[in-house]
Amino acid sequence: MKEILVLGATGKTGRRVVPQLRAKGHEVRAASRSGETLFDWTRPETWAPAVAGAGAVYLVAPDDPAPIHAFVRQAEQAGVGRFVVLSGRNMDKVTNGFGEGMKTAEAAVRESGAEWTIIRANNFHQNFSEDLWLEPVRQGRLALPVGAMPEPFIDVEDVAAVAVELLTGGGEPGQVYEVSGPERLTFAEAAEIIGAAAGRPIRFEELTPEAYRAELTALGYPEEVVSALDTMFALLRAGLVTGLADGVQKALGREPAGLRDYARRTAATGVWS
Numbered sequence: 725m726k727e728i729l730v731l732g733a734t735g736k737t738g739r740r741v742v743p744q745l746r747a748k749g750h751e752v753r754a755a756s757r758s759g760e761t762l763f764d765w766t767r768p769e770t771w772a773p774a775v776a777g778a779g780a781v782y783l784v785a786p787d788d789p790a791p792i793h794a795f796v797r798q799a800e801q802a803g804v805g806r807f808v809v810l811s812g813r814n815m816d817k818v819t820n821g822f823g824e825g826m827k828t829a830e831a832a833v834r835e836s837g838a839e840w841t842i843i844r845a846n847n848f849h850q851n852f853s854e855d856l857w858l859e860p861v862r863q864g865r866l867a868l869p870v871g872a873m874p875e876p877f878i879d880v881e882d883v884a885a886v887a888v889e890l891l892t893g894g895g896e897p898g899q900v901y902e903v904s905g906p907e908r909l910t911f912a913e914a915a916e917i918i919g920a921a922a923g924r925p926i927r928f929e930e931l932t933p934e935a936y937r938a939e940l941t942a943l944g945y946p947e948e949v950v951s952a953l954d955t956m957f958a959l960l961r962a963g964l965v966t967g968l969a970d971g972v973q974k975a976l977g978r979e980p981a982g983l984r985d986y987a988r989r990t991a992a993t994g995v996w997s
Contacts, residue, residue, distance in 0.1 A: 726779025726803070727751040728891050733759040736850060737810060740884035741782055741891075750892060753778060765791050775799045780806040780891050787948075789828035796832040806897075807833040807840045808890045810883070813902055813965040815844055822955040839897040841890045846904045846965055848880040849986040852918055853995050861922075861996055866915045867929040869936040869957045874908035876968050879981040886975040894975060901971035906982050908966060914983060921987035922996040933957070 728745055732738040733754035742754045755763035755774045763774045765786040775781070781804050785792055796807070811826040833840035851857050860866045886903055889895055909917070912928035919926035931939070933954055940950045959965060972980040990996070 727753045727777055728780045728782070729753045729755055729761075729774060729778040729799075729804070730782045731755050731763060732782075732784035733761075735784060736848065736854060736880055737884050737887065738782065738784060740881060741887050744884055744888045745891065748888065748892065765795070768794070771795055771798055772802065775802040775804060778802070778804055780804065780808070782887055782891055783807055783809045783829055783833070785809070785811075785825035785829035787825045787952075789824045792825065792828045793832045793835075796829075796836050800836050800838050805838050806891065807836065807838055808887055809833055809840065809842045810887070811842050811844045813844045813846050813904070813969070814959075817964060822952060822959070841895055841897060842900045843883065843886055843890070843971065844900060844902045844969075845883050846876055846878045846969075848883070849877050849905070849981075849983055849990075850880045851877075852914070853990045858995070861915075861918060861926055864919075864925060865927050865929060866911060867931050867936070867939065868911055869931045869933045869954075870911050870960050871930065872910055872912075873960055873963055874910045874913075874966055875960060876904035876906070876908045876966070877914065877983055878903055878905045878972075879986050882972050882976075882980045886972060889975045901975055902969035903971035903975075903980070904967075904969040905980050906968070908968065909983060917983055918987045918991075918996070921984075921991040923991070 728750055730738050730741050733742050734756045742752050745752045753761045755761040757764050761774055762770050764770045781799055809829045811830055812823055815823050815826050830842055852861055915926040915928040937950050937954055
């Protein structure tokens, strides 16, 4: 049995994909700049050792699309026969330069001679507890330029489970799996649910895009991050990611986890205290 190469193995999805694969008895090569196997998109000399002997690759694309086609070609030449790409909902409809890495990864595997599947996901539940919105939640003020447009947030554990299924021969090759949670919630509703689980109020505040950019800049975020987040919320306001998707059900034969379950489970860890 060939090994499965997991890129971004220390990232939000990768660090869940790796143990799920190993729990099922698969040989896994956990690759990142700081993982068990060295892999750096900016250092092509790290690619060949990472892909040597691998039969499948979980591809989490870099923001910079430049190296992606070359990597996919090299991986295929080394014997990789299956790619599973993590992407975003309706990424094919996105403009303004947002998500170019993900879009390029989708195109690169489609153009390869290998089997491929693509996972397009909504915003993760874990964005509220691991990075993006953790500090605002801790401070009790979630201020965003999103309006009343709901989103079916998805649990990253479900995204990882879908990836594992597709990497190990499940699902249908050549398909896009759009994955979402089971219900559409506004960010104000999400803040209320998380606050109830955490035992303290979390206030949602609607910002204009201009005010949001100003707050991010004042917090020291780089301009490219400010621009990316600004574009992401423009997509949300446009309703491009608001619909429910059934990719979890198709891949796993079960319903995805909801935000309330996630909030109860996460509050018990004390991360919001």
